[in-house]
Each structure stands twice: as structure tokens, then as C-alpha cells.
Amino acid sequence: MSENDVFCEKVIKELNKVINDPQTTVQSFEIISVPFKQNKSPVRVVDNHLGIESWCLKYVYQYAHRFIINQRRINRYPSLTIVKYLNCAILINPDVATFWNIRRHLVERVQLNLTQEFHFSALVLSKKPKSSEAFFYRRWLYSFQSGEAIDLAVEISLCERCAERKNGNYHAWNHRQWCLQKSPNLLPYEIIKTEKFIRKNVADYSAYYHRHFVLMRLFDLQYFDIHDTNLNELYQFVNANCSLSDDSKINNMNDLALHLLPNISLQSINANKLNSFLYVLNLIIHDLIMMNELTQMHGKYEAFNCYRRIIIKLAIDICRLVNSSNYLMSETFIKNINTVTSQNETGVTQSQIIDVFVKQLDFQDGKNIKFAELFY
């Protein structure tokens, strides 16, 4: 063994020891910028944080990489002894799918345990919060978990941390959607969480897009909050925009429903669907107000306009759906509002609220752009 090999073996062993030390349980991994060799170990641990000095990366990575590839040439499915080399190589270069795949083989043969693997992939995400391989690996690991053992709220927190650390983190938001598809019961919590996130990260359009996804799913699932029947923002919006005379201002739910659904007989409709419609519409109005607030606070951002556009479109879509079809009469769920309306016939009944939204869609940034034509 050359001097270089001895050194690399030592570093790899040390890294591995720290990662598997039950006393420390490291939470994060970082590369510390140190351009030249120092007279001490390049592996550093402070509290629960693991670091490696940058000068040694090329030696250690090349060594670990070569070792893994050579092992693979001998045996396509190497034994457990390879894990410490994988730990090192993946932490430095998380994009190598083949390295993750070797771990998958070991998990399948119950040689690596799930808890450790969740921990390791989270460690990788602490260094590279947008690692698609790490997120994909976690989804794959979940297929081995039994129903009760799955706590996707934890997973959503991880997504949130990754999104905080890297704006526009495509894979983190996708992973979050995956969690919500698996556990729709977590959707309502997203209302508060995403608003908080947006107010903190105003230029992160992925968060807005995710919030739109949440609104859409809540409507698809006919969700409403029984403890929060406050529709004040919707009342105000209708009263302000639908040019009603003073004595015909709307102040109760029956009148509101009559106004929004002029062609629907309210006797025989599904109450859940109506409540959910009003609930989601109120949230959309809430968000339109929020966009105005954010514009006043932060000036113009592309994200505000893009978000306005897609939620107004959502408002129009759900208004059209409830007004035009027998949607409110039946118990059945729709699969996805987005696909329902795009396939809908054109001869839909108009109601005043739809015209109001169409105007809002066209009028953007003080300019009149025919978005409604583009959208429909």
C-alpha cells in the first residue's frame, strides 16, 4: 500500500466511525474549505456536525471510487465491507446512481438497516439539499416500511429544511408532493406552513406552485375546516367586486351561495362539496390579498404575478365546474380539477363571479393582457 492509500484508508475509516457512532449521531455534513494539507486529520467533528477539509477530497474520492469500481468488477454485488467506501464516495459525490444502487442491493438482502439508511440519506441532503438521488432513495426505502411505521410528517419537515436551504429546490418540492399523495391527511397543515414559507422566501416560486397544488388537492378531496367557517374574505371580495347595491350586500352563506351559483338549486346539493368550494374559494381570495400585501412590502416579483394567474385560473375552473355540471348534486369525487375543466364542454353557464375573475386574470401589472383567451 502506498502512503496515499494508507492515508485514504484512514480518512475513510474515520468518516465511517463518526457516521455510525451512536453517541454523536451526526446531523450534518459539510466540506470545509482548506486549500492546503494541514498537519492533522482532515476529518472534523464539532457537536453533531461532520466536516471534511477540501484539500483531501480528490485523493480520498478517487481512492474510494477506484476501490468500489474494482470490487464491482470482481463481484457485481459486493459484500457489506464496501459500505464505508460508499459512505465516503456518496457524501462527496451524491449524483452517482450506481453507488446508491449497491446500497439498494444490500438493503434488499437485509444487510443494511432502514433506520441507518434514512439517516445516511438525510446526511447527504444536509450537504446537498437538492440531491435527486437521495430523495429517490428515500422514496424507495419507504416501500419497505409497513403502513404504521411511516410518518410522512417527518419527511415533510425534511423537505421544508431542504427547501429553506436551496431556493427553487425542484426535488424537495416534488418529494413533498409525493408525501402528500401518500398521506392526504397532512394537506390541511400545508395551508399554514406554505404561507409562512412564502412570506419568508418571497422569490421562491416553487413554494407558490406547491401551495397551488395544495389548494387544488383540497378541492379535489372536498376538504373544508369544520372549525373554521370564516368566509369573511370571500364576502368582502364579492361585495366589493360584484357591483351590488348597498341594500343587497351579501352577509350570509345562503345569499353567498345563491350569488355564486345562480343556476343551481340549493335544495338537493351535496353540502360537503358546497362547503369545500366556498372554503377553497375563500383561500384563493385570501392569497390574492396576500399577493397585494407582498407587492406593497417587497415591490414587483415575477412570482406574485405567476401565482396570481394560476390561482385565478383555479378559481375560474372551480366556479365553472360547480355552476355548469351536476357536480354539486352527486357524491362522487373528481380525480383532478385541472383535467376535468380542460376537457369540459364550452357551452358553460356564466355567472357574475366568473366574469370578475376573468377581468382579474386579464388585468395584470396595470396592463390589459388577454390571459383568459390564452387560458381558455
Next chain:
Amino acid sequence: MDFIDEDFIDHNKNNKNNHKKMEVDQNEELPTKFDMEMTIKYVANHGNDKNDFEYTMTEFLRMSGIYWGTTCLDIMGHLDKLDKKSIIEFIKNCQCKKSGGIAACDSHDPHILYSLSAVQILCIYDALDEIDIPALGKYVQSLQQIDGSFFGDKWGEVDTRFSFCAVAILALTNQMNLIDVDKAVEFVMSCVNPDGGFGSKPYAESHAGLIYCCVGFLSITHNLHRLETEKLAWWLCERQLKSGGLNGRPEKLPDVCYSWWVLSSLTIMGKAHWIDGAKLKEFIISCLDTETGGFSDRPGNMPDIFHTLFGIGALSLLGYENLKKINPTFCMPEEIVSKIYQAQILEY
């Protein structure tokens, strides 16, 4: 067609001056002319130092790297700068005997992404018969799921990129009958968003790279009528920023590779004239690194072969002089694609 952008692969993004520039700094002198000789040298010499750390770090996408290089050189009319024989030998060693799929490099696992890159290189060299084409076809077939989507490899990740790779491989190797095309189309169409764009799976945020994959997919399968072209083209146009460069999603920085993803999608839909081509050309050339001849993502950053291909590819779409015409669907020289497969392109 490997991958997309920094969301999928980390390229060397270090700014040469160790500071990040957000947009083009008007006061600094940026290149306004493109010296093809330099760029040819840059691509031809790329990866010559096989002991390089960078070379080891990028081994996992080697096949795509070679595709970027060969395509780039061919577009510039200098394919002869690379050694055809050793490249074909390399590809043959990467085909998995068991699955038929192709890996990025010997001893790595096969994947649909690198299978397409390999097929693209072999088409450029007119050497498809060097590998086991029926076995590759079976591999692609084995990855299709009941809902029409495709896995990228046997581990089960689904992505619209893989749908594109699947039909591109099968079109170039004349084996489209192996898969259920209608179902594949249904899956891709289930990924369309309210803004007209596409993401990596149903509900996923619209992303210009993935829009290219889906539009390219529909172009190959002759289903462009399924698109709401006006709405989608509008979204794509909004990617153009003040600098003339294009980004891939709202609020993101411009990046040379989006010149390709956005412009090729618009070209396929017959709407390339919806963006300012002159300003885009200016932006792309400003990303040329005059020291090496390569292109970077943004002015002043380190160049790499990926951005070099997509810079050159976009310049070709813009009709830049002395470049061969590039096919917007396959990102390969038109003269090669036209002999193999006719993809659907909408009228200007």
C-alpha cells in the same frame, strides 16, 4: 439526452473570479464574437486528462459527455477530431449483457438516460449495428409501466425525461412497436399543468427542461395537436430575461442550457420567432470563455462541455453561420436525423 440542468446534475459552476454575477454586467467586456476554432479545440481536448479529479467525478455521466462532445463537433463540422473506433468500443463495453440497457461507463449500472446518449452517438457514427439493438429495445420495453410511464432503470423512479428517452431510442432504432404508445402519450399528457407547461410527473412544477422532453416526446409520437401551443409558448417566452438569456422557471437565473430547452421547444411548435433571437444570441456568446473556447452557464463562470453543446445547439437553431442545422427534437445534426426518422414539427 442527459440532464437538463443544475436541478439534475451539478456542473462546475464556479465563477472564475470567485464571485457570483447575477446578470450580465454591462461594464465588463464580454465576448461578442464566437471563434469556432477555439471551441473545436476545447471540445476535442475535453477529457484528455483521464487522471483528473474532475474526470473521476463525472464518470457516472461519461456516455452523455461523449454525446455532448460528438454532437457539438459534428455541428461545427469537425467530428473527425474524435477517435470513432475507441468511442464505439467504449459503448459496446457499456451494454449490459443481462438487461440490454446501456450504462454511462463500464462497471456502472444501465439506465435509460445513458442508453439514449449511446444510441445518439451511434447514429452520428452510423454504427447502430455495433450493439445489440433488439436487446436494447427489450430493455426499454421492460421499463414501461401500466399507466404508460417509464422507469429510468429497474429501481423504479418515474420521470417524463424517461418517457422522452424511451420513444427517442425506439424511434432512432425503428422499434416503436415494442411499447404502448397511446398509453405513453396519456401519461405525458397527465403531466400538463394549468400554466400549459410540464413537470417531471403529474402535478410537478413546470420546468423548461422537462417541457422540452414532453414536447419532444409529442413531436416523436406525432401528437403535437394535444398541446395548447399558445399557452405553452407564452410561458416559454416569459423565460427570456432582460439580458436576452433564458431561465427554466420563474424567478430563476438565466442559463445557456435553457437557450436550448426553450428554443427547441418553441421551434418544434413553430413559434421560435416569439422570442428575441438577436438578444439571445448575444447572451449565448457572452457566455463564451475566451481563454478555453468553452461555454458556461452564465457570463464569467467556468465552461463545461454540457453548456458548450447547448450553446452551440441554440446558435444553430438561430441560424448562426458555419454551423450545421440541428434537429430540434433529437438535438442531433439534421442531416443524420432526416435519414432515420421523421418527427412532427409544426409550421412556422
